[in-house]
Amino acid sequence: KLIRKGLLTLDYASTSARANAAIVLAACQMHGAGQLEHATTNPEVSERIRLAGLLGNDELRLQDIEVLDLEDLQMTLIRKGLLTLDGASTSARADAAIVFAACQMHGGGQLEHATNPEVRERIRLALRGGDRFDEKLRWQDLEVIDLEDLKLGQIFRLGVRTLAEDITQLRQNTKLSLALAGEGLGAKGCKTLFEAMAQLKQITDLSLDLKRNKLGFEGGIVLSEGIAQLKQITKLNLNLKRNSLGADGGKAVAEAIAQLKQITDLSLDLTDNKLSAEGSKAVSEGIAQLKQITELSLNLTNNHLGDEGSKAVSEGIAQLKQITDLSLDLTNNHLGFEGGQAVSEAIAQLKQITKLNLNLGDNHLGDKGGQAVFEAIAQLKQITDLSLDLGYNGLGAELKQFDLKQFDLISNWLGDMGGQAVFEGIAQLKQITKLSLRLGRNKLGFEGSKAVSEGIAQLKQITDLSLDLGFNGLGADGGQAVSEGIAQLKQITDLSLTLTNNNLGDEGSKAVAEAIAQLKQITDLSLDLGFNRLGADGGQAVSEGIAQLKQITKLSLNLKDNKLSAEGGKAVSEGIAQLKHITNLSECPGGHTLADFHSMSL
Structure with a gap:
């Protein structure tokens, strides 16, 4: 003292x-x-x-x-930065413990001080490549864990403290989902991953996201060897987007998948992998061997397939006689008319299909290619759910008389004649209850919008409608025509109406608002009137229409860039404030919240 x-x-x-x-x-x-x-x-x-x-x-x-243990004292000081590795004990245990402590403080940058290679590997795995780990974890804890379990723990993002129980659970699971996008695995990392996964003998449902991992051709080979071992798999979701696999890498992956004889549900994303026609042919041959498959999602976007590649893919898919659910994305592959024709012929053979999602956007199909697609779909008599995207294909007005539930014709320059042709087909779908139509940027004008109105007005069973007519130059008259059709759908409960940038003006917006006000069953409304030259009068009209929807619970309203003025904005706000049952409100004018509108009504 x-x-x-x-x-x-x-x-x-x-x-x-x-x-x-x-x-x-x-x-x-x-x-x-x-x-x-x-x-x-x-x-x-x-x-x-x-x-x-x-x-x-x-x-x-x-x-x-x-x-106190001398080595624990040293670890404490290293953690606090009061002692450097130069002062560490030379004993094996102290070396491991002190290096571990230093790594916890500084990341993985001190591993060169670990003398024993196994010590170095254990610490590296525990620190997950340099990230700080649990400060309370001691070397003694790490020392007793099996090295293979540590590897599994690192790959599957498991905590070291609960590793034993987590590994046990993992080995018993039948379902596994791994999100490793953008991890930079490369071929070496991919090999480590599949070596670990080979231990999981119970897995039957695997979802593996490996997009943007710089796998290249070598990674594709390693990946194929790993996949081929998963003989018990029945469901596989494999995302290999943007990995520069090339034709040979794609071929290796396809050959491996062809060996999975138990699989019934496959989702394969090979977007942007430079497959070319040669690679797509290999993929096609692999998929064609999966005779037992019932569900297939295949994404080959941006792979330079050309008409030859698309023919190969089509021939492969046409052999899948058990398939009922198909999603095929061939966007931006330079298919041309012949490629579109080949796809159509294959689709037409899938008589048993009930659900189809087909994306052929940006492929220069032309009106003849588009017509071929529609004629093929018309032959699918069992289909109940269809999503079709033919954007940027220069289809013209050659579209008519086919059944569909979701139809995307954005930027196909249909014109008023094309609008007429499409809706001659739509009007025949008397039984339809749910419809999604995307017709933005097609120069429909007044005549086309009138056709839209007349076609939709005949769908008396519909309860859920999503209609996109943005950027079509409708004008006030076109807005009036669309409104007349909408007003007849008395049974509708869900409506999404996009009329962005159509020069509706106050008169057109008034017509739309009056039509919507007549839909007394509606509970969910999304209305987009942005860029339509609405003034104060237009805002007042929208307000009066919305205020009558007493039963509505969900509202999304876009009135951006319309010069409503303070008076028009206030009118809209007062209209919304009268909706006593609303619980979900978005895209409000003036930045108001739901609470603001409730307070306005008091």
């Missing part, structure tokens, strides 16, 4: 080992570690005092220090 207070010097210290150590400890605590020359000749005492002095706890006694 006197030495702590500076009233006694070390020259007067007792010569007994305990007293000597205690007094030096006191001096170290007061002055730092600079008094060790007065310590006993026992090196461990000196080391303990030195370490305790660095900690600098004024209340710490030698008795406390004596019972």
